[in-house]
Amino acid sequence: MGMTIAEKILAKASGRDKVKPGEFVTANIDVAMCHEWLERGVADGLRKAGVKKVWDSSKAVCLLDHYVPAPTVETAEIHKKIRKDVIDFGLQRYLGETEGVCHQVMVEKGYVLPGRLIVATDSHTTTYGALGAGGAGIGSSEMAYVLATGQLWFRVPETIKFETSGEIPSMVMSKDIILYIAGKYTAEVAQYKSVEYVGPTVERLSVESRMTMSNMSAEIGAKFGFFETDEKTVNYLKDITNQKLVPIEADADAIYEHTYHIQVGNLEPQVAIPYYVDNVKPISELEEVKINQAVLGSCTNGRIEDLKVAASILKGRMVHPNVRLLIIPASKTVYKKALENGLLNIFLDSNAIICNPSCGPCFGQHMGQLASGEICVASINRNFKGRMGSEEAKVYLASPATVAASAIEGKISDPRKYV
Amino acid sequence: MIDLLKGKVWKFGDSIDTDVISPTKYLSLPLEEMKNHALEPVNSHFAQEVQPGDIIVGGRNFGCGSSREQAVMVLKALHIGAVVAESFARIFFRNSIAQGLPIMICPQVSQHFEDGDKVELDIEAATMKKIHQDEIIKGIPLSKDMLNILAKGGILALLK
Numbered sequence: 001m002g003m004t005i006a007e008k009i010l011a012k013a014s015g016r017d018k019v020k021p022g023e024f025v026t027a028n029i030d031v032a033m034c035h036e037w038l039e040r041g042v043a044d045g046l047r048k049a050g051v052k053k054v055w056d057s058s059k060a061v062c063l064l065d066h067y068v069p070a071p072t073v074e075t076a077e078i079h080k081k082i083r084k085d086v087i088d089f090g091l092q093r094y095l096g097e098t099e100g101v102c103h104q105v106m107v108e109k110g111y112v113l114p115g116r117l118i119v120a121t122d123s124h125t126t127t128y129g130a131l132g133a134g135g136a137g138i139g140s141s142e143m144a145y146v147l148a149t150g151q152l153w154f155r156v157p158e159t160i161k162f163e164t165s166g167e168i169p170s171m172v173m174s175k176d177i178i179l180y181i182a183g184k185y186t187a188e189v190a191q192y193k194s195v196e197y198v199g200p201t202v203e204r205l206s207v208e209s210r211m212t213m214s215n216m217s218a219e220i221g222a223k224f225g226f227f228e229t230d231e232k233t234v235n236y237l238k239d240i241t242n243q244k245l246v247p248i249e250a251d252a253d254a255i256y257e258h259t260y261h262i263q264v265g266n267l268e269p270q271v272a273i274p275y276y277v278d279n280v281k282p283i284s285e286l287e288e289v290k291i292n293q294a295v296l297g298s299c300t301n302g303r304i305e306d307l308k309v310a311a312s313i314l315k316g317r318m319v320h321p322n323v324r325l326l327i328i329p330a331s332k333t334v335y336k337k338a339l340e341n342g343l344l345n346i347f348l349d350s351n352a353i354i355c356n357p358s359c360g361p362c363f364g365q366h367m368g369q370l371a372s373g374e375i376c377v378a379s380i381n382r383n384f385k386g387r388m389g390s391e392e393a394k395v396y397l398a399s400p401a402t403v404a405a406s407a408i409e410g411k412i413s414d415p416r417k418y419v
Numbered sequence: 420m421i422d423l424l425k426g427k428v429w430k431f432g433d434s435i436d437t438d439v440i441s442p443t444k445y446l447s448l449p450l451e452e453m454k455n456h457a458l459e460p461v462n463s464h465f466a467q468e469v470q471p472g473d474i475i476v477g478g479r480n481f482g483c484g485s486s487r488e489q490a491v492m493v494l495k496a497l498h499i500g501a502v503v504a505e506s507f508a509r510i511f512f513r514n515s516i517a518q519g520l521p522i523m524i525c526p527q528v529s530q531h532f533e534d535g536d537k538v539e540l541d542i543e544a545a546t547m548k549k550i551h552q553d554e555i556i557k558g559i560p561l562s563k564d565m566l567n568i569l570a571k572g573g574i575l576a577l578l579k
Contacts, residue, residue: 024562040446041488049578074447123486123510139488139514145574153564187434188480192509221480223509276434363485364443384438384484385460391442 002251004159005226006194009134009248013117014154021158021257030116032146033061034091035102037121039078041140043085046147053090055150061111062086063095065102067366068358075365089147100331100357103127103135103215103299108333110241114229114248119146124299124381126217129195129225130210131233132248136223157223158257159194159250164201166265171415173309174209175301175379175399177201177262178216179270183280185260191221193257196250201264202227207236208305215300216381219277269414271377272397275385283414289396290322293376294407295388297328297355298362301379301400304329304337310404311343313418314350320410325352325403326368328360352407361388370395377406421570424521424540425550426472426500428532429465431458433478437511440482440490453489454496469497474540476532477504482511491518501540503528503547503558516565519573523547525558532556542569 003011003018011019013027034042054060062082070076079097086094099105103124106112114132118125121143128135138152146152162181168174181189195217202210210227217225227233229247237245268282296302296310307329319325327347329335335357338344347354361368362380369389370376376388376395383395398406401415435458445456458465475494481504482490491514494502501521505528515522521542528547532538537550545560561569568574 024564037486037488041492045575049575051578072447078447121486123484137486137510139486139491139510139517141488141517141574142513145517145578148578155562187483188506191480191506192512221483221508364438365446382438382484384436386442386444387438391460 001255002253004194004250004254004256005132005196005248006134006157006159006224009115009117010154010156012115019156021156023156025154025156026151027117027154029119029146029150029152031059031061031111031118032143033102033106033118033120034143035122036064036066036078036082037140038062038085039081042121042143042147043089045141045144046089049144049148051148054147057090057092060091060147061093061095061106062091063099063102063105064097065100066359066363068097071366098332100329100334101299101302101359104303104330104334107131108240108331110243113237113241113243113245114233115246119143119152123218124215126222126225127211127215127299129214129217130207130227131237132226132229134224137218157192157194159196160190161196161198161256161259162262163259164197164199164262164264166201166263168201168264169267170419171401172267172269173399173401174205174212176267176270177264178213179272179280179397180267181262182220182272182278183270187220187276187278189220190217193222194224194226195222196226198228203230206305207232208303211303212300219381269399269402269416271402271412272383274383274394274396277383277397283402286412289375289412291377291406291411292323292374293368293370294323294325294403295361295368295376295378295380296400296403297326297330297360298380299330300381302328302330302334304334306379306400307334307338307343310400311346313401313404313415314408315346317350317408319351319407322410323407325407326355326360327352328355329357331357364388377403377412379403421521421542421566424472424474424500424542426474426538427470428474428476428534428536428538429469430476430532430534431461431478434480434483435461435477436484437482437487437490438484441487441493446489450492450496454493457493457497466497469499471498472500474500474538475502476528477502478529479505481507483508486510488514488518491515491520495520501542503540505529516568517574519569521569523558525556527556
């Protein structure tokens with residue numbers, strides 16, 4: 001019997017020919033990444049366990065993205081400690097605070113390659129599945145264990161498959177597909193499972209669009225969110241790395257726990273209503289929602305493709321006077337591309353605020369926080385209570401196109417009229 | 420060996436996320452202060468009234484959301500005996516074992532237990548019952564490796 005992508009990666013990482021769902025394996029980790037959480041439990045864990053150096057300094061990456069530059073004395077102190085920690089523990093792959101959101105940067109710097117097993121102190125590590133890498137989020141204690149030993153236990157997950165078909169309509173984006181999946185099948189459909197997205201629709205999607213769906217796989221409970229390696233993956237990675245690429249795909253006779261069929265031909269833009277990611281409605285069924293803020297950015301939707309779509313809508317138009325539109329390129333590379341392509345001028349002319357590459361307001365501890373009673377539409381991944389400031393504020397999740405259209409109209413709006 | 424746990428039930432609903440368990444606005448505080456706000460958005464007096472050994476009962480997808488281990492750390496700092504829920508988000512489940520906080524998946528737990536029930540929990544046997552009552556509710560047993568980490572008090576103890 002064949003293996004799924006998750007089974008292949010975990011088998012290889014644990015030195016076995018074959019693994020089956022439900023088995024526990026001890027796997028070797030190819031790359032480990034920490035952001036600010038290094039100083040929220042990881043470094044302390046290493047110190048308490050008496051560990052002096054990380055297991056392999058070439059495989060341990062650290063960068064700052066959750067609150068850069070530091071907005072408070074407390075966060076500045078955390079950053080200061082991290083700069084010392086990385087020297088003390090020998091984390092040579094320290095990328096500082098200027099590069100952008102960790103997952104985007106990990107891809108751009110060539111750490112994410114098909115077949116690799118990567119762990120990070122961040123739930124959205126599933127993003128790497130778009131490039132055929134097994135990316136899984138872990139907590140601080142487990143990260144300390146990984147940095148000490150280079151290994152971690154895994155339960156081999158069952159795999160479910162989303163078989164997609166149909167031509168994706170104009171101004172409807174991959175974000176809408178994954179929100180639709182969350183809404184239809186719930187935030188638990190992939191709980192502790194591996195997901196594979198297949199079929200003609202996702203084969204046509206760009207690697208960046210796939211990254212959005214892999215990223216949001218965390219929001220449907222998944223351990224991994226994979227796409228098979230194809231020509232698009234190889235071309236995308238050729239610009240990034242000289243390393244030899246070994247494509248990964250599931251065997252034809254691999255066993256899936258379940259296959260869900262998704263038809264996108266008539267898909268509308270989707271919106272997730274607070275406070276749950278799976279509380280999703282097509283935009284035509286949403287009542288009028290006036291907004292105070294619109295956010296375009298994050299590891300979910302802050303890539304150049306997202307900025308281009310938003311710019312195409314905002315070009316020659318103004319952000320509504322009652323709305324603050326925050327644009328946060330996911331990385332310095334994205335920022336530079338947006339600058340070179342003239343997108344930043346379009347945003348500035350529309351009266352948007354352009355912020356430095358970082359997690360921005362998404363995580364609720366940096367800029368762009370909401371006051372009580374305020375409403376925001378955002379291209380991010382979570383709309384939990386209190387996620388972006390006041391517990392009496394509300395965050396609606398949508399695609400970059402919907403965010404841009406909404407910013408212009410001052411209420412959550414259908415982007416399809418801007419085609 | 421993991422001791423038999425006894426405590427009072429604090430019951431919560433479905434999809435209790437990590438931003439609710441350890442609210443973002445308190446994340447920069449020291450743990451000793453952060454713990455006083457655990458679960459505050461859904462129960463403002465929980466952190467003040469919970470007693471060492473008390474047991475949290477959750478619905479589906481308990482601990483969904485971010486990888487923040489503070490969600491487990493605050494519960495440990497409050498000396499919670501265990502968390503039992505119908506289902507857990509993956510990272511919270513792993514973090515709980517990594518921190519040595521006993522945890523059990525029990526699909527029927529919400530049906531059988533209410534706020535304030537005094538209960539007895541055997542993590543190794545994966546059983547839970549009300550004290551002085553006979554009906555035993557079964558959970559899903561943890562693997563040998565997980566029990567070993569719990570018994571040692573967390574994954575970092577394996578490094579010593």
